[in-house]
Amino acid sequence: xxxxxxxxxxxxxxxxxxxxxxxxxxxxxxxxxxxxxxxxxxxxxxxxxxxxxxxxxxxxxxxxxxxxxxxxxxxxxxxxxxxxxxxxxxxxxxxxxxxxxxxxxxxxxxxxxxxxxxxxxxxxxxxxxxxxxxxxxxxxxxxxxxxxxxxxxxxxxxxxxxxxxxxxxxxxxxxxxxxxxxxxxxxxxxxxxxxxxxxxxxxxxxxxxxxxxxxxxxxxxxxxxxxxxxxxxxxxxxxxxxxxxxxxxxxxxxxxxxxxxxxxxxxxxxxxxx
Amino acid sequence: xxxxxxxxxxxxxxxxxxxxxxxxxxxxxxxxxxxxxxxxxxxxxxxxxxxxxxxxxxxxxxxxxxxxxxxxxxxxxxxxxxxxxxxxxxxxxxxxxxxxxxxxxxxxxxxxxxxxxxxxxxxxxxxxxxxxxxxxxxxxxxxxxxxxxxxxxxxxxxxxxxxxxxxxxxxxxxxxxxxxxxxxxxxxxxxxxxxxxxxxxxxxxxxxxxxxxxxxxxxxxxxxxxxxxxxxxxxxxxxxxxxxxxxxxxxxxxxxxxxxxxxxxxxxxxxxxxxxxxxxxxxxxxxxxxxxxxxxxxxxxxxxxxxxxxxxxxxxxxxxxxxxxxxxxxxxxxxxxxxxxxxxxxxxxxxxxxxxxxxxxxxxxxxxxxxxxxxxxxxxxxxxxxxxxxxxxxxxxxxxxxxxxxxxxxxxxxxxxxxxxxxxxxxxxxxxxxxxxx
Numbered sequence: 001x002x003x004x005x006x007x008x009x010x011x012x013x014x015x016x017x018x019x020x021x022x023x024x025x026x027x028x029x030x031x032x033x034x035x036x037x038x039x040x041x042x043x044x045x046x047x048x049x050x051x052x053x054x055x056x057x058x059x060x061x062x063x064x065x066x067x068x069x070x071x072x073x074x075x076x077x078x079x080x081x082x083x084x085x086x087x088x089x090x091x092x093x094x095x096x097x098x099x100x101x102x103x104x105x106x107x108x109x110x111x112x113x114x115x116x117x118x119x120x121x122x123x124x125x126x127x128x129x130x131x132x133x134x135x136x137x138x139x140x141x142x143x144x145x146x147x148x149x150x151x152x153x154x155x156x157x158x159x160x161x162x163x164x165x166x167x168x169x170x171x172x173x174x175x176x177x178x179x180x181x182x183x184x185x186x187x188x189x190x191x192x193x194x195x196x197x198x199x200x201x202x203x204x205x206x207x208x209x210x211x212x213x214x215x216x217x218x219x220x221x222x223x224x225x226x227x228x229x230x231x232x233x234x235x236x237x238x239x240x241x242x243x244x245x246x247x248x249x250x251x252x253x254x255x256x257x258x259x260x261x262x263x264x265x266x267x268x269x270x271x272x273x274x
Numbered sequence: 275x276x277x278x279x280x281x282x283x284x285x286x287x288x289x290x291x292x293x294x295x296x297x298x299x300x301x302x303x304x305x306x307x308x309x310x311x312x313x314x315x316x317x318x319x320x321x322x323x324x325x326x327x328x329x330x331x332x333x334x335x336x337x338x339x340x341x342x343x344x345x346x347x348x349x350x351x352x353x354x355x356x357x358x359x360x361x362x363x364x365x366x367x368x369x370x371x372x373x374x375x376x377x378x379x380x381x382x383x384x385x386x387x388x389x390x391x392x393x394x395x396x397x398x399x400x401x402x403x404x405x406x407x408x409x410x411x412x413x414x415x416x417x418x419x420x421x422x423x424x425x426x427x428x429x430x431x432x433x434x435x436x437x438x439x440x441x442x443x444x445x446x447x448x449x450x451x452x453x454x455x456x457x458x459x460x461x462x463x464x465x466x467x468x469x470x471x472x473x474x475x476x477x478x479x480x481x482x483x484x485x486x487x488x489x490x491x492x493x494x495x496x497x498x499x500x501x502x503x504x505x506x507x508x509x510x511x512x513x514x515x516x517x518x519x520x521x522x523x524x525x526x527x528x529x530x531x532x533x534x535x536x537x538x539x540x541x542x543x544x545x546x547x548x549x550x551x552x553x554x555x556x557x558x559x560x561x562x563x564x565x566x567x568x569x570x571x572x573x574x575x576x577x578x579x580x581x582x583x584x585x586x587x588x589x590x591x592x593x594x595x596x597x598x599x600x601x602x603x604x605x606x607x608x609x610x611x612x613x614x615x616x617x618x619x620x621x622x623x624x625x626x627x628x629x630x631x632x633x634x635x636x637x638x639x640x641x642x643x644x645x646x647x648x649x650x651x652x653x654x655x656x657x658x659x660x661x662x663x664x665x666x667x668x669x670x671x672x673x674x675x676x677x678x679x680x681x682x683x684x685x686x687x688x689x690x691x692x693x694x695x696x697x698x699x700x701x702x703x704x705x706x707x708x709x710x711x712x
Contacts (some may be wrong), residue, residue: 015552108628110621111635134318134328138373145372165303166310168373187305214279214375215364221331222321225530225545235317246319246375259689 006033008046009089013037015081016058018089022096023057024049031097035089061096069099072107076122082154085121092118119229129158136163136174139203140210145172148200148243156183158193164190175200211245218246275356283356287336287347288382290532291439291495292525294626296377296412298490299434301400309371309378309411311434311490316377329380329414330370334358334395342452344441344500346532347384357386360399364407371411378412378434379403389420393429397503400432411448412490417467419459426463427487430470433520435490442516447501450537453458467492468519470706491522498553499529499546500538500545506567506576509556513567516560526553552578559584563609586612586671589649596649597656601630612671613646644670 009024009032011017021035033046051129062154080092094114109115132155138145143168149155156176160183163174167185174183175198182195203211241247279517297315317326333347335357363381370376381399386392403409415433417426430436438460442448447459456501467488474487494515496508508526515521520595528545531538556578559565563585570584571577579587589596590611598607599621608619618640625639632652637643647657648667 106626108624110625110628111631111638112628116638130316133312134316134374134377136374140373147374162312167308168303168305168374169308180349210373212370213278213281214370214373216282217285217330217370218319218321218327220282221289221327222323222325223530224323226323226325226528226547228324229322232320232322235324235326236320244319 006046008032008034008036008048009051010036010038010048011051011089012053013054015078016055017051017053018081018092019058019061019083020053021051022061023054024051025093027195034087035043035093037089065096065099067085068103069096070104070107073099073104075267076107076118079122079125079158080118082157083121084152084154085117085124088121091121123162125153125155128153129155131240132159133162135236137244138172139200140207141204142203143171145170146175146200147173148175148198150177150239150243152178154179160190160192164183176249208233215246277362277366280358280362281332282333284332284336284358287353287384288331288333288380290346290527290530291380291382292325292527293380293414293437293493293523294326294328294331295523296414299412299521301489303409304408304410307408307410308368309409311410311412318374319378328377329412330367330376330378332358332363332382333382333551334381334392334399335364335386336381336384337386339387340452340660342384342441342454342455343533343535343537344451344497344529344610348533351533358399359401360395363399364402364409364493367403367411368407368409368617369590371409376411378414380414382416383418385418389418390422390425393418393421393425397425397429397432400429404432404608414490417463419455419463421463423466424562426466427470430488431485433488435493436467436488437493437495438467439495440511441495441497442501443496443503443511444501447503451500458639464492464494464519468558471520482570486577492519493525495525495527497529498550503575505549505553505556506571506573508553509560509567509571512557513560524557526550548580549578552580552584556584564606565610581672582668583612585610586645587643590671591665597651598649600650600652601652602627611646611649613642613644613649615640 007030009021011021017037018035021032025031027270036048052255062074065077077092077095078097080088091114095106095118098109098112098114100111106115110119128150128151132149132151135161136147136149138147154176156174156179159174163172163183164185169187171186173185175195176182177198180194180196181192182198183192184190295315296311297313299311300313301311315328317328319327320580321327335354335355336347337355337357338345338347338349345351347354347519363379363441366599367376367379371378381396381419383392384397386395396418400413400415412435413433414435414437415429417429417436417438419438440460440555441455442451448455448457467508470487471491474484477484478486496511498508501535512524515524528547529539529543529548530545531541531543532542543548556567556570559570560567566589567572570588571580578584582590589610595607595610598609598611605623607621608614609616614622618636622641625635630653631639633647636646636650636652643657648662650656
């Protein structure tokens with residue numbers, strides 16, 4: 001394969017866009033040194049090549065993955081794209097090269113550097129998604145409920161089935177402040193939609209009362225002879241705390257200090273991620 | 275008394291029950307209902323003691339007609355008493371669940387009036403949740419020893435998991451500390467639940483819509499350190515319970531003194547957390563690693579070594595079975611290597627289909643080489659530069675961090691190679707007898 005010494009791809013940041021980068025790389029037998037999404041910082045030293053998103057090319061690449069590698073590989077690629085690892089694009093491109101030349105055997109190559117790195121990224125995404133099954137807190141506003149999260153990875157599509165199933169008869173929203181998207185659910189339908197800014201309204205008295213009740217339960221359940229802050233922080237990392245009433249209610253000062261400006265979205269067009 | 279005060283009192287009284295999981299039941303949501311259950315369980319928060327909170331863990335009441343010496347709710351202990359009505363329990367569960375604070379309810383109770391009456395109250399609360407509010411989340415309920423079989427059966431169809439606490443691991447300890455309970459009164463409901471679960475699984479084969487009886491199985495709890503029972507006794511009992519009563523989980527609770535009693539360790543005794551930790555490690559070895567209790571402990575050495583985890587102790591005592599060739603060893607043997615867990619053993623099996631593994635690869639698969647290095651070879655060779663002196667071996671196998679975390683008063687004064695603890699290890703010169711092919 002011909003390696004261009006100073007080539008970088010730029011694409012629109014969508015999943016289809018990345019698949020088109022893969023298409024391009026195969027078509028011209030060239031491997032870029034980097035793949036940048038629109039809006040992310042770009043290396044000045046590299047010659048940039050804009051890759052147009054083309055649904056037909058993207059489809060061809062996507063269909064070939066389960067065909068030439070395996071179904072699990074397709075899932076890995078999707079989840080890898082939602083992960084927060086820097087340079088995920090190059091990782092996915094390298095993984096597909098590895099997969100297209102090794103076939104389904106690639107899924108056993110756990111010790112290969114590329115596969116290991118991708119697997120690790122996906123593992124982190126899965127772990128974070130699992131955390132959010134428990135660490136999401138809804139606020140009830142009359143007939144609707146809403147929650148705010150600030151995940152590192154793009155977890156909404158991973159956790160959506162769980163919450164839509166659990167709260168089938170409820171109307172709710174989970175707002176992902178990092179990626180500026182929201183999962184909106186009403187009985188019978190749901191969607192993940194872009195949402196630039198959403199500030200939760202003040203809770204009413206009933207809601208505040210249940211928060212206090214929950215805080216007093218949280219306080220009472222810990223056994224003081226077994227106090228273990230390190231263990232708690234490792235099981236429930238501090239970055240989750242500011243959206244948990246049981247943690248903020250008792251440490252208002254600490255919580256205020258943790259407040260940071262929302263991170264720039266990694267991806268300017270999150271809707272395309274699906 | 276307002277709801278807040280009640281909740282505090284009845285949580286305080288329930289918190290020494292260590293069962294916390296919400297795993298084992300898989301149930302999807304339904305239109306018109308609230309909630310589902312997922313088999314892997316979900317932790318919703320972690321308390322200041324680092325333990326998982328997944329269920330609203332409360333007592334129906336902390337009033338009790340019994341007088342068990344170790345229990346904070348014993349009749350003769352002057353604590354504030356409170357009681358929930360079934361309605362209050364159901365309401366707060368629904369409200370917490372909706373906000374995603376919890377995965378469900380853990381409901382236990384002190385004994386009011388009689389075991390039957392208490393069970394009826396528990397049933398009333400669960401019926402409200404299941405039938406009125408159409409709650410499909412997780413429910414763990416305590417079976418009350420001495421209650422009528424029919425009532426316990428009814429309770430089991432409303433819950434996901436049922437448990438009867440053994441509390442004290444021997445009949446003698448029970449007699450001394452919990453004179454109102456007997457071995458029989460505990461094992462009888464336990465046996466009933468086991469039978470119901472078995473019966474139910476055959477019913478389910480015949481009738482798809484047969485009501486499920488405690489689908490997440492049965493668990494129990496033992497208090498460690500309140501009585502002179504040894505780890506060996508506890509582990510044997512554990513093994514028996516897993517086999518005979520098909521329990522899903524057994525929980526161990528380091529005894530935290532809550533009441534003054536001449537029969538009990540004094541109030542300033544620290545809970546034996548390290549001992550509890552070792553028992554959980556051994557419990558894991560029984561359930562997932564194919565070990566038997568008699569391999570881990572015996573009459574001669576009836577307690578776990580505080581310095582080494584049970585798997586390392588076993589490996590050092592069985593060095594004739596090592597080293598193991600990672601590229602060929604069967605799964606069962608990989609599992610017995612210190613530093614290789616269930617996950618990494620599975621990954622090794624998978625990865626070696628794609629090529630031969632070396633030490634560098636093992637690291638990526640999650641093997642803890644610090645411990646495993648002494649027990650494995652890759653392509654017939656030990657790790658390059660590996661020095662197996664007696665001290666390096668033992669030092670590597672002991673986890674300093676773990677020790678510090680569970681620092682116990684009696685170990686504080688201990689020098690690193692104190693005789694009394696090393697005596698429990700195999701004879702000195704351990705390492706010298708390790709031999710590696712190649």
